[in-house]
């Protein structure tokens with residue numbers, strides 16, 4: 001039940017909602033104080049109406065000849081995200097504490113442990129991470145993604161703004177809003193989801209065939225490591241089609257500054273192989289020269 005207290009703060013059950021600390025296509029994240037345990041949390045606030053509207057649930061479905069499966073309930077996506085979050089338990093994945101979902105209310109609240117340093121870095125930046133920081137954080141990302149793939153989950157939106165930093169300098173992978181669960185050895189994806197600058201070339205081809213989910217996460221990890229060290233993405237364009245063309249055809253180019261050692265440039269090149277079959281796999285990444293230096 002939400003109400004407003006004397007200072008104008010919104011009270012939600014035992015939580016007092018305070019400043020906004022995060023914002024994205026998903027909604028907003030607010031700092032929340034829990035009076036029961038005298039602890040602060042990160043409260044992600046989603047509007048069910050907005051989710052339903054964005055999903056085009058009420059738009060006239062295209063005149064599909066024949067059956068075609070009915071559009072899924074847009075809230076199913078959020079409930080799938082919550083189910084994944086409840087299932088995962090790893091030091092490099094965010095921890096969902098509880099969900100406040102009042103059927104009478106439009107908002108859905110997801111309470112997470114607060115990772116006090118927030119997003120690991122903002123892209124673009126003039127002050128990228130040092131190689132040492134990038135090395136330490138990237139090793140955490142490898143462990144988190146390895147765990148997710150082992151649990152048959154593809155994250156699909158690995159990028160610096162979805163990597164949170166806790167007090168001990170450890171990375172927590174966040175935002176399972178577009179992630180997929182799969183059965184068998186790998187996810188065979190056909191839809192495009194995630195953030196354009198982090199999408200792999202195989203997901204941008206108009207060919208009908210499917211592509212590997214695991215290789216998609218590896219590509220995004222390569223773009224993320226490039227961002228850590230350079231402060232911007234390897235492929236950028238103001239127009240989406242220009243961006244797609246660069247991702248599909250441009251080689252990875254490293255600027256003069258900052259000077260990077262050959263081993264880290266090599267591992268980025270291995271993660272950004274245009275052909276997913278040539279791309280480095282996670283087991284190979286774990287024994288890579290730079291990763292294990």
Ligand SMILES: COc1ccc(C(=O)/C=C\Nc2cc(OC)c(C(=O)O)cc2Cl)cc1
Pocket residue numbers: 021022024026029042044094112113114115116117118119164173174175176177
């Ligand atoms: C400067 O201090 C700060 C401390 C913490 C934050 C912060 O937490 C921001 C976003 N948080 C989250 C976002 C998520 O999705 C988009 C998910 C998820 O859905 O998995 C979970 C969390 Cl926690 C920001 C600034």
